[in-house]
Amino acid sequence: MAERTLTVRVARIARQTPEILSFELAHPAGRALPAYQAGAHIDVHMPGGFSRQYSLARAHGEAAPSAYLIGVKREAASRGGSASMHARVREGDLIAISAPRNTFPIRPEARRHLLLAGGIGMTPLLAMAEALAREGADFELCVFVRGEEHLAFAQTLRAPLLAPHVRLHFDIGETGRKIDLRRLLAERLPGTHVYVCGPGGFMAAVRKAAAHWPEEALHAEYFAAPAGAAVAGGRPFTLRLARRGIRVPVTADQTAVDALHAFGIDIPVSCEQGLCGTCVVDAEGAGAEHRDFCLSGSERAAKVALCCSRAKGEELVLDL
Ligand code: FES
Structure with a gap:
């Protein structure tokens, strides 16, 4: 659907x-x-x-x-x-x-923004950098690519609007063009938020270098579920639909979305990997075993991605 x-x-x-x-x-x-x-x-x-x-x-x-x-x-x-x-x-x-959906917005509470792009992961961060530059915000966009010939949107990155805020890292070629992630993330200036998008290895390297940062200051957009992540299957449980006053059983090999569809309840889906946010609904998030990669820690308190997440215990209460 x-x-x-x-x-x-x-x-x-x-x-x-x-x-x-x-x-x-x-x-x-x-x-x-x-x-x-x-x-x-x-x-x-x-x-x-x-x-x-x-x-x-x-x-x-x-x-x-x-x-x-x-x-x-x-x-x-x-x-x-x-x-x-x-x-x-x-x-x-x-x-x-x-239509566009946004699960990776610029955080209004941030006072400084550090945008970390791995290769084609640059695309959402390029839009963020343009928006931040027009607002006069304090930000830096660090782009990690193999070499100059792999740098997409080079003209935009080097245009006067963005150039003062852009740092480039090339794996090969000019030795001066390297950014040490560990050093970059060693210290967190007050109010700084990190946004990261790129291939799995790059995301993992950023997470490791930022392991001491508060979870609420790290925002990630994944291309695919990280290797080894469990997105489907688990123990059976029940969905309680608070507004309808009904219960929907979810079997061990069903997702919550499958169970709701079987019940005739339409939940739109797209990626079915917990990445895109299409299937997110309001819920008692504390009762969920969250398996998505699109909700922040605070959003998880009141929302759940139904294509992958399950109940922690016997029941998950949805605002449906
Ligand atoms: S369908 Fe994409 S997060 Fe559920």
Whole structure:
């Protein structure tokens, strides 16, 4: 089951690096698209029946944008999604997308922002950096890539708006272009929040270097569930739907979403890995075994991602 979709036209495809293409997606009739806040992503429904989440790489503030910009890296181990975007999508094509959703927003309570991007994980952070630069906020965007030729959106990073805030790390090449994560995160200046997006190894390295930071100051956007993460299955339990006054049993091999769908209750889903936030509902979060990668510690007190999370005990109470 999916959310309502929008049809957009592929207005422009540009090669950013040997592995990364950017796609500009516009309304077919030239109308404005739904507004979003920096950090948001969309689902792209692509040829071959694949659906993937891509972050929006530009900031538009409150204004309704004329186009969305995404970056798609062709993954060597592509299960079809990125390969389909690279090989089969052409300028002028019509494709279906979801409206933007944001599970990775800029935190209003932060006084300083440290944005850490690994490769194509730069896209949501690029939008955040643009938004923060326009606000005059205190921030730094550190981009980690293998080398200059793998740097996507280089023009935007080097434009006057962002250049003073950007630090680049190249694994190969210029030896002076290295950022030591451990040193960078050794000390937390008061009010600093870290936002991280990138491949699994990069995310794990940041988490390790920031192990002494408070959980509430670390915000992560994952591409995929980390290796070894349990996202499905477990003990049976019951969902209590407080507003409807009914109970729905969930078997050991069902997800909460499966059980609700079997009961005729429509919960939209997309990634089914706890990443995108589509299936999140209000709940007594303290009663949940949270298995998602999209809710913050404080959000988990009152919300639950139903595609993966389960009850800690016998029952999970939902505001449905
Ligand atoms: S469907 Fe994506 S978090 Fe549940």
